[in-house]
Amino acid sequence: MSEEIKNEEEKVVETPATAAEAPAETPAETVAEPAVETPSEPAQPAVSETQPQIIVQKERGFSHYVGFALLCVLCIVFYFIPGIAISFAINQIPGVNLGAVAAWALSAIFSVIAWVIFKLKIKGFKKSFYFYIGLCVVVFVLLIAIEVLTENYNVFSSIFGMLMGAA
Numbered sequence: 001m002s003e004e005i006k007n008e009e010e011k012v013v014e015t016p017a018t019a020a021e022a023p024a025e026t027p028a029e030t031v032a033e034p035a036v037e038t039p040s041e042p043a044q045p046a047v048s049e050t051q052p053q054i055i056v057q058k059e060r061g062f063s064h065y066v067g068f069a070l071l072c073v074l075c076i077v078f079y080f081i082p083g084i085a086i087s088f089a090i091n092q093i094p095g096v097n098l099g100a101v102a103a104w105a106l107s108a109i110f111s112v113i114a115w116v117i118f119k120l121k122i123k124g125f126k127k128s129f130y131f132y133i134g135l136c137v138v139v140f141v142l143l144i145a146i147e148v149l150t151e152n153y154n155v156f157s158s159i160f161g162m163l164m165g166a167a
Helices: 002-011 027-032 062-079 081-091 100-121 125-149 155-164
Strands: none
Touching: 062 081, 062 125, 081 100, 081 125, 081 155, 100 125, 100 155, 125 155
16 A cells, blocks of 8 residues: 555656746735636646546445355255255155255255266257256246145245255
8 A cells, every 4th residue: 555655656746836837926816806717728638647546345244245145055056956856856755854964965966967967968068057057947947836836735845944954
């Protein structure tokens, strides 16, 4: 910061005022006479020198970081939604109760396998990624449809419970 101030001080070139340019006036004369500018010369644009820019950055509050963390978690969950749906289907089999670690591990494995299948079948990383995101959207819409159509079956609360380790 101090180097920037020194650099700015070096850039400022002061020219001493000569007696011919600025006649000495008393404060009484300055007040008595109103300043009248004559438009004898056209206005010339000021010489633009590169001046340092000051960027004012606002401090971010706690809610900013909480919101960012929530968005990160939601993105991860959305990426793993096909695997989560498969793990949820496995968890609904009578006698099978997945813990939180097992549910997340199976969800990640199933999602990566689904993405690899898209990668192998569709040439190009970008195109396969778009198709996988499309699959994620379709699975999410299907889960919403199941939630809405079956009133007694709470899909999202059951999935949340499975991923958090609730029995």
